[in-house]
Amino acid sequence: MSVLVYTENWDGKFKKLSYELVSYGAGVAGMINGSLTVLSIGKVDDEELKTLGSYGAQKILSIDNENLKVFDSQAYASVIAEIATREKTTVIIIANNNSGKAVAPRLSVRLKAGIGSGVNKLPVNVNPFTVNKRAYSGNAFAHLVIKSDVKILTLAQNSFDPVTTPNNAIIEKADVSVDKSLIRTEVKEVLKQSGKLLLTDADIVVSGGRGMKSPDNWAPLLELAEALGAATACSRPVSDEGWRPHEEHTGQTGKIIAPNLYIAVGISGATQHLAGVSSSKYIVAINNDKNAPIFEAAQYGIVGDAMKILPKLAEAVKNK
Amino acid sequence: MKILVCISNVPDTTTRIKFTEGDASIDATGIQWVINPWDELSLTRALELKDDPATGIKSVTVAHVGPASSEPTIRKALAIGADDGIRINSESADAFFVAAQLADVAGKEKFDIIMCGIESSDYNGSLVGGMIAEFLGIPSVSAVSGIKIENGSPVVTREIDGGKEIVTVPVPFVAIVQKGIAKEPRIASMRGIMLARTKPIKVFEPVPAEPLTQVISLAKPAPRSACRFIDAENPSQLIELLQNEAKVI
Ligand SMILES: Cc1cc2nc3c(=O)[nH]c(=O)nc-3n(C[C@H](O)[C@H](O)[C@H](O)COP(=O)(O)OP(=O)(O)OC[C@H]3O[C@@H](n4cnc5c(N)ncnc54)[C@H](O)[C@@H]3O)c2cc1C
Ligand SMILES: Nc1ncnc2c1ncn2[C@@H]1O[C@H](COP(=O)(O)O)[C@@H](O)[C@H]1O
Numbered sequence: 001m002s003v004l005v006y007t008e009n010w011d012g013k014f015k016k017l018s019y020e021l022v023s024y025g026a027g028v029a030g031m032i033n034g035s036l037t038v039l040s041i042g043k044v045d046d047e048e049l050k051t052l053g054s055y056g057a058q059k060i061l062s063i064d065n066e067n068l069k070v071f072d073s074q075a076y077a078s079v080i081a082e083i084a085t086r087e088k089t090t091v092i093i094i095a096n097n098n099s100g101k102a103v104a105p106r107l108s109v110r111l112k113a114g115i116g117s118g119v120n121k122l123p124v125n126v127n128p129f130t131v132n133k134r135a136y137s138g139n140a141f142a143h144l145v146i147k148s149d150v151k152i153l154t155l156a157q158n159s160f161d162p163v164t165t166p167n168n169a170i171i172e173k174a175d176v177s178v179d180k181s182l183i184r185t186e187v188k189e190v191l192k193q194s195g196k197l198l199l200t201d202a203d204i205v206v207s208g209g210r211g212m213k214s215p216d217n218w219a220p221l222l223e224l225a226e227a228l229g230a231a232t233a234c235s236r237p238v239s240d241e242g243w244r245p246h247e248e249h250t251g252q253t254g255k256i257i258a259p260n261l262y263i264a265v266g267i268s269g270a271t272q273h274l275a276g277v278s279s280s281k282y283i284v285a286i287n288n289d290k291n292a293p294i295f296e297a298a299q300y301g302i303v304g305d306a307m308k309i310l311p312k313l314a315e316a317v318k319n320k
Numbered sequence: 321m322k323i324l325v326c327i328s329n330v331p332d333t334t335t336r337i338k339f340t341e342g343d344a345s346i347d348a349t350g351i352q353w354v355i356n357p358w359d360e361l362s363l364t365r366a367l368e369l370k371d372d373p374a375t376g377i378k379s380v381t382v383a384h385v386g387p388a389s390s391e392p393t394i395r396k397a398l399a400i401g402a403d404d405g406i407r408i409n410s411e412s413a414d415a416f417f418v419a420a421q422l423a424d425v426a427g428k429e430k431f432d433i434i435m436c437g438i439e440s441s442d443y444n445g446s447l448v449g450g451m452i453a454e455f456l457g458i459p460s461v462s463a464v465s466g467i468k469i470e471n472g473s474p475v476v477t478r479e480i481d482g483g484k485e486i487v488t489v490p491v492p493f494v495a496i497v498q499k500g501i502a503k504e505p506r507i508a509s510m511r512g513i514m515l516a517r518t519k520p521i522k523v524f525e526p527v528p529a530e531p532l533t534q535v536i537s538l539a540k541p542a543p544r545s546a547c548r549f550i551d552a553e554n555p556s557q558l559i560e561l562l563q564n565e566a567k568v569i
Contacts, residue, residue, distance in 0.1 A: 073460055138541065141538065147531075190486075192482055193483055297544060301547045316559040
């Protein structure tokens with residue numbers, strides 16, 4: 001019995017998501033009385049690899065192969081499958097982010113391993129192996145039994161707190177053969193903004209809706225976000241109108257996020273919007289209509305004009 | 321080139337979900353079934369590509385794994401403009417089973433571009449597209465927010481953390497689409513609805529595939545505690561509560 005966690009790295013560094021995955025893996029390993037191995041693909045130095053050990057990894061496998069420089073889901077899935085087979089893995093854990101969603105289903109077919117996707121808690125039971133997964137875009141949970149010998153779980157970001165369990169993990173450089181014929185996608189151009197806090201990584205998010213009235217009214221919202229060290233988001237009509245960039249659109253058809261704190265300003269709280277934010281630990285609503293459905297999802301609310309309230313909030317944060 | 325758009329049918333996104341006795345499945349009474357929003361957008365983009373003769377796209381087919389009762393979903397896609405439809409006659413047991421069916425059809429009928437949505441709004445799996453590609457041993461591109469055909473080859477935009485990449489990929493391949501692929505879903509015209517009645521739907525029986533997972537019950541998320549209102553004249557109280565009570569700032 002063993003658990004294999006795969007974490008990607010971002011320019012040679014891990015981030016909170018990596019430690020969430022390893023901590024979750026340690027939890028599952030505990031439940032099945034198994035060991036925990038963590039796999040890293042790419043150029044990561046030993047100092048950084050060692051940090052994974054602090055969250056319960058017993059063995060850290062590092063693969064740095066020329067042919068894996070560009071992310072190709074087919075090649076990555078073949079490598080992870082090979083390691084999983086070699087390590088006699090019973091449970092594989094991957095992030096439910098863009099690259100995880102690309103790799104996990106391919107791995108499932110390769111290993112004939114059933115997937116519980118987007119889990120946010122430890123399994124309910126390991127025999128039969130049962131997980132709770134998001135369904136109906138957050139309006140329900142499904143109890144899913146995974147019947148195959150090997151199981152794959154994809155973990156929702158920000159849903160499982162990293163737990164430090166100091167461990168002197170051993171670091172091994174693993175070698176794999178990479179079938180070059182599998183790499184058929186070619187990246188022509190990368191358009192990336194750097195230095196900006198990613199919406200999916202943020203602990204605090206301040207989000208604006210149509211109640212902000214005009215793109216010219218965003219300054220006080222940005223000021224509050226800045227004071228809180230928060231990322232900014234918006235509802236779909238706001239991005240459709242071009243008031244804010246598309247990356248900020250949250251909801252069923254945009255990004256699905258789970259920050260500790262989501263502040264919804266001038267957002268009515270349509271089910272499709274809530275589908276993307278209902279896993280937030282706390283929701284604050286600021287809306288001038290006391291009957292807006294967003295207040296049913298919120299723990300704290302202020303009924304009033306956003307334009308008057310936002311500057312006062314920013315002020316209060318700066319003075320705290 | 322030929323495009324296959326995989327469509328699932330899901331409860332209308334505003335549906336208040338109720339369960340049947342024993343919470344084993346959802347109560348379908350009164351539910352309005354719609355084409356999964358992503359699949360509607362995939363279909364829209366596929367038709368836009370076909371409209372432009374320079375792309376060399378000759379046909380757009382839709383495929384659905386489902387019982388005869390889900391045929392109206394396929395007819396709707398034909399009314400929007402798909403040329404023909406394929407139905408694999410089976411309940412959709414799980415993502416692995418569904419993908420095995422779609423991969424079989426896509427391989428046999430030799431489609432060049434296979435489009436799937438990033439997730440179905442009922443099962444929220446994000447699985448079927450990637451699985452089809454692996455069954456067929458062909459490339460897939462995930463989080464696709466744009467597809468063009470340049471000199472007969474696909475050029476795809478995919479979303480990555482904090483940005484995008486422009487990627488080339490040979491056919492056949494699977495495009496797993498998300499926001500941006502098309503602006504507004506195309507809707508059926510009166511003429512489209514008339515034409516759809518005579519467009520062909522081929523029905524295939526399923527190939528054997530053992531489902532790997534099974535939903536045993538459904539549950540509602542725990543209700544949130546009631547909202548605590550803070551006086552609009554004194555918003556700084558909110559900051560204090562977030563700091564000392566919720567401890568999130
Ligand atoms: C298939 C489908 C998918 C969808 N996906 C998404 C999605 O992913 N994300 C998404 O957000 N939406 C989505 N929608 C749209 C969704 O149904 C709503 O239309 C949308 O969320 C409403 O955005 P809003 O809350 O900003 O605007 P509105 O509903 O117009 O709400 C504006 C709110 O601002 C308040 N307000 C007005 N003035 C002020 C003021 N001065 N101060 C404070 N408050 C004020 C109003 O009381 C109101 O509650 C989807 C719809 C469909 C059909
Ligand atoms: N029963 C089905 N028939 C046809 N296509 C499907 C079916 N279920 C899922 N799909 C496709 O797979 C995508 C992702 O679904 P899922 O993996 O269930 O989240 C959908 O957007 C569809 O394109």
